[in-house]
Amino acid sequence: MVRRMTATREATAVATAHSAQGSDGRRLDIGAWAYFEGKLVPFADANVSIATHSFNYGTAIFEGIRGYRQADGHVALLFALEHYQRLLRNGKLLRTSIPETAEELVEVTREMLRRNEAAEDLYIRPLLYKSAQSIRLQLTGLDDRIAIFAFPLGDYVATEGLRVSLSAWQRVNDNAVPARGKITGSYVNACLAVEDAHAGGYGEALLLTSEGHVAEASSANIFIVNGRQIATPPTSDDVLPGITRDAIMTVARDHGYDVVERKVDRTELYVADEIFLSGTGVQIAAIASIDDRPIGSGDGFPVTTSLQQAYFKAVRGLDPRYSHWLTRV
Numbered sequence: 001m002v003r004r005m006t007a008t009r010e011a012t013a014v015a016t017a018h019s020a021q022g023s024d025g026r027r028l029d030i031g032a033w034a035y036f037e038g039k040l041v042p043f044a045d046a047n048v049s050i051a052t053h054s055f056n057y058g059t060a061i062f063e064g065i066r067g068y069r070q071a072d073g074h075v076a077l078l079f080a081l082e083h084y085q086r087l088l089r090n091g092k093l094l095r096t097s098i099p100e101t102a103e104e105l106v107e108v109t110r111e112m113l114r115r116n117e118a119a120e121d122l123y124i125r126p127l128l129y130k131s132a133q134s135i136r137l138q139l140t141g142l143d144d145r146i147a148i149f150a151f152p153l154g155d156y157v158a159t160e161g162l163r164v165s166l167s168a169w170q171r172v173n174d175n176a177v178p179a180r181g182k183i184t185g186s187y188v189n190a191c192l193a194v195e196d197a198h199a200g201g202y203g204e205a206l207l208l209t210s211e212g213h214v215a216e217a218s219s220a221n222i223f224i225v226n227g228r229q230i231a232t233p234p235t236s237d238d239v240l241p242g243i244t245r246d247a248i249m250t251v252a253r254d255h256g257y258d259v260v261e262r263k264v265d266r267t268e269l270y271v272a273d274e275i276f277l278s279g280t281g282v283q284i285a286a287i288a289s290i291d292d293r294p295i296g297s298g299d300g301f302p303v304t305t306s307l308q309q310a311y312f313k314a315v316r317g318l319d320p321r322y323s324h325w326l327t328r329v
């Protein structure tokens, strides 16, 4: 059971905005309220000790959920329940145990956003972490907690033609750290790859598996388009089974495309008609070039653009076929 969400009068008085740095270096105003240790508290009070296990060893699982402003001005969460279900499922990898259910976490998030008076597009960051103050190299016998905070967020990367590079870093291998897990420690892999890509003047990095097949981007799944066929690497190729990936496969099939999950070779990328990324953060982003090799014919990205339009319509609540994706705040 979720502990009752209480806020003292003093707490209300000190719940003021804080900021963090976004992926493009811009400051993001973090919502005044956070969920921490079973209750809603001012963000400034949601702090952990430097002895926390997950801080020392990366033993936390995170999620990213988007909220989109709808035509009537309300914000709706995209795939909120699915994200919390994935979070709790992935928690098994780190042997976590918490009292909250996925449904309760959706409710807590809605309540937090109402207190934050959320009225624009936003991003929610839940963390399931080993909260014990311990340096034991172990997973069991350490307390687990959920923390959630949110901040306004528009486009995370350009959605109309990213320049990307193939990273020299391999995608973290399932037999090393499970890629499917969204385990915080494993995102060192993503940081290393993105760091090099940015240093080389690219917007994103693509990573190969240790066997040399295409896995995904630093924090997004990849699709390649050839004619009416759209392919994406299988989840057994060290990719995160993306919730947006699933949604795009559904939308693409609804649009009559033949969607397949199969191994993708590196050089297939160079000769594809179109390539795009999908993810909560990147949404749907067309790739303009890989390692400075232009993708496609140079006439834009017609398939990607049509899927983008369908996706953006759905997340704004403008397509009743997909209204079940959304939970109003």
Ligand SMILES: Cc1ncc(COP(=O)(O)O)c(C=O)c1O
Pocket (backbone or CB within 6 Å): 064, 216, 217, 218, 219, 220, 221, 239, 240, 241, 242, 243, 244, 245, 278, 279, 280, 281
């Ligand atoms: C490594 C990685 N791949 C893919 C994705 C896309 O997943 P989703 O669509 O569930 O956001 C993410 C982001 O969550 C990610 O971190």
